[in-house]
Amino acid sequence: MSTILLRWPARIGVGILAGSFFLFLAIPLISLLFHEPPSLLWSAMQQPEIFQALQLSVFTTCVSTLLTVLFGLPVAYVLARKDFPGRSLLETLVTLPTVLPPVVAGVALLLTFGRFGLLGRYLTPLGITLPFTTPAVIMAQMFVSSPFFVNSARAGLEQLDKRYELAAYTLRASPFYTFRRVVLPLIRPALLTGIGLAWARALGELGATITFAGSFPGITQTMPIAVYVAAESDLDTAVALSVVLMAVAFGLLLALRIGRNRLPLY
Amino acid sequence: MRNHLHALCLCILCTLLLAACGGTTTNASVTPTPSNVTLNVFAAASLKESFSAIAAKYHQAHPNITITPSFNGSQILEQQIASGAPADVFASADQVNMQKASNANLVSASQLFVKNILTVIIPANNPGNITSLKDLGRKGVKIDIEAPTVPAGKYSLQVLDKMAQSSDYGPAYVSAVKANFVSQETDVKSVVNKVQLGEVDAGFVYVTDVTNAVSSKVKMITIPANFNVVAQYYIAVTKSSAHASDAQAFVQYVLSPAGQDVLQQYHFTAINP
Numbered sequence: 119m120s121t122i123l124l125r126w127p128a129r130i131g132v133g134i135l136a137g138s139f140f141l142f143l144a145i146p147l148i149s150l151l152f153h154e155p156p157s158l159l160w161s162a163m164q165q166p167e168i169f170q171a172l173q174l175s176v177f178t179t180c181v182s183t184l185l186t187v188l189f190g191l192p193v194a195y196v197l198a199r200k201d202f203p204g205r206s207l208l209e210t211l212v213t214l215p216t217v218l219p220p221v222v223a224g225v226a227l228l229l230t231f232g233r234f235g236l237l238g239r240y241l242t243p244l245g246i247t248l249p250f251t252t253p254a255v256i257m258a259q260m261f262v263s264s265p266f267f268v269n270s271a272r273a274g275l276e277q278l279d280k281r282y283e284l285a286a287y288t289l290r291a292s293p294f295y296t297f298r299r300v301v302l303p304l305i306r307p308a309l310l311t312g313i314g315l316a317w318a319r320a321l322g323e324l325g326a327t328i329t330f331a332g333s334f335p336g337i338t339q340t341m342p343i344a345v346y347v348a349a350e351s352d353l354d355t356a357v358a359l360s361v362v363l364m365a366v367a368f369g370l371l372l373a374l375r376i377g378r379n380r381l382p383l384y
Numbered sequence: 385m386r387n388h389l390h391a392l393c394l395c396i397l398c399t400l401l402l403a404a405c406g407g408t409t410t411n412a413s414v415t416p417t418p419s420n421v422t423l424n425v426f427a428a429a430s431l432k433e434s435f436s437a438i439a440a441k442y443h444q445a446h447p448n449i450t451i452t453p454s455f456n457g458s459q460i461l462e463q464q465i466a467s468g469a470p471a472d473v474f475a476s477a478d479q480v481n482m483q484k485a486s487n488a489n490l491v492s493a494s495q496l497f498v499k500n501i502l503t504v505i506i507p508a509n510n511p512g513n514i515t516s517l518k519d520l521g522r523k524g525v526k527i528d529i530e531a532p533t534v535p536a537g538k539y540s541l542q543v544l545d546k547m548a549q550s551s552d553y554g555p556a557y558v559s560a561v562k563a564n565f566v567s568q569e570t571d572v573k574s575v576v577n578k579v580q581l582g583e584v585d586a587g588f589v590y591v592t593d594v595t596n597a598v599s600s601k602v603k604m605i606t607i608p609a610n611f612n613v614v615a616q617y618y619i620a621v622t623k624s625s626a627h628a629s630d631a632q633a634f635v636q637y638v639l640s641p642a643g644q645d646v647l648q649q650y651h652f653t654a655i656n657p
Contacts, residue, residue, distance in 0.1 A: 225577075228578075228581055232583050234583075249583050250526070328569070329574070332568075333567050333570065334566060334567050334568060335568075343570070346570050347531045351533035
């Protein structure tokens with residue numbers, strides 16, 4: 119009896135804290151919706167350059183997320199499973215791009231892959247210029263968003279009991295087979311969380327992209343940049359575009375969340 | 385579990401208490417004492433260097449007045465003032481945003497206080513081998529410009545429109561220049577940065593953007609006066625200012641020869657009242 123009585127204040131406390139925090143996140147988003155008459159939203163959607171920006175955003179973020187998984191999974195595996203000198207240094211390094219102000223991340227990419235950059239100067243004679251191209255958009259997105267995936271995947275791998283893999287090996291499963299059929303399904307929640315975080319971060323990417331890739335409609339002008347450009351002249355249009363961007367993000371993240379529970383990964 | 389929760393509640397209580405304390409102290413400092421006044425001056429991003437200098441000079445001459453400048457795009461500043469930001473003075477880089485503030489009854493009568501013109505800048509090592517405006521139309525030259533929604537971008541397009549009508553350049557030249565645009569930046573400083581880093585061969589910026597910090601890294605190619613566009617900057621005291629007379633005195637200083645002198649040092653064109 120007494121324990122139940124004592125639990126009530128705790129429950130109410132948790133409820134108030136969780137509720138108020140949820141409202142803190144939700145109300146600003148909802149206020150954006152109320153700011154706009156639906157007709158303005160509709161007319162914003164129908165502008166060709168907006169559709170173009172949305173298309174580019176969806177394409178580049180999908181590619182950058184795929185590449186992040188392709189390159190990030192081995193990194194996460196090595197960091198979680200292998201012990202070698204300098205590992206904590208590498209772990210810290212992988213997280214660093216999230217700390218860097220995005221504009222600085224863009225400058226860093228320019229100083230590396232730009233015309234006179236450390237690597238870029240050797241690419242220029244080969245006829246390869248990266249700044250102001252769509253691949254530059256993808257690179258900028260990967261640079262700032264991949265840490266979210268790598269860290270999430272690493273955490274999933276670290277929590278996974280190694281004995282599952284060892285059991286598979288004793289049954290003469292190859293390392294690749296074990297990874298695909300044992301490890302991946304077991305860390306699926308962590309992977310999908312990481313994919314969702316990285317993808318969302320890439321979709322909202324502005325600073326690094328605009329610095330490294332610039333802003334040209336159809337080539338490098340992604341949705342967040344279109345919003346930023348619109349805000350220079352008309353805040354209402356900018357808000358309308360943000361609502362569109364939010365709706366797309368909401369749909370895709372929700373799909374990912376449902377997929378996490380239903381679809382098999384392999 | 386319960387202990388954790390108690391600790392958490394304690395933390396929150398402490399935070400709230402601290403926040404409450406913070407609130408009272410700021411209130412106390414905001415209350416104006418008759419001698420010491422802080423003026424919040426909301427000024428366009430391009431005024432950063434010049435208005436910082438003016439603020440320091442003004443404080444020297446009037447030690448009881450402290451100028452706290454806040455720099456941002458004129459459009460954003462206008463929005464902030466409309467949302468109740470505590471501005472005493474608004475200095476806009478164009479008439480449009482000042483008009484917006486005036487229409488919304490946010491500011492008192494505004495005045496033209498300085499002018500600015502455009503220039504083309506190229507990296508100091510000149511990778512595009514550009515020696516005149518004509519070279520901007522050459523195929524393969526990379527040109528950076530501001531988006532048409534940004535005042536500087538709008539003015540740049542007006543410059544090109546004027547060139548299209550002249551017999552020296554003509555419409556073919558202008559469309560060749562426009563085909564060389566590689567990006568449409570959201571602000572002037574981004575164009576300066578990309579030229580400075582040598583990523584583009586040329587960019588359209590204000591002459592005032594060639595500050596001491598970048599003057600060694602870029603070269604200017606002057607746009608002749610007959611093609612150039614004059615950007616007009618407007619200043620006004622806000623209606624919500626608690627120190628309207630002090631704010632008006634500061635505006636007068638900006639308009640005075642002393643204030644205009646400082647602006648000219650930063651390559652602005654003074655107005656002749």
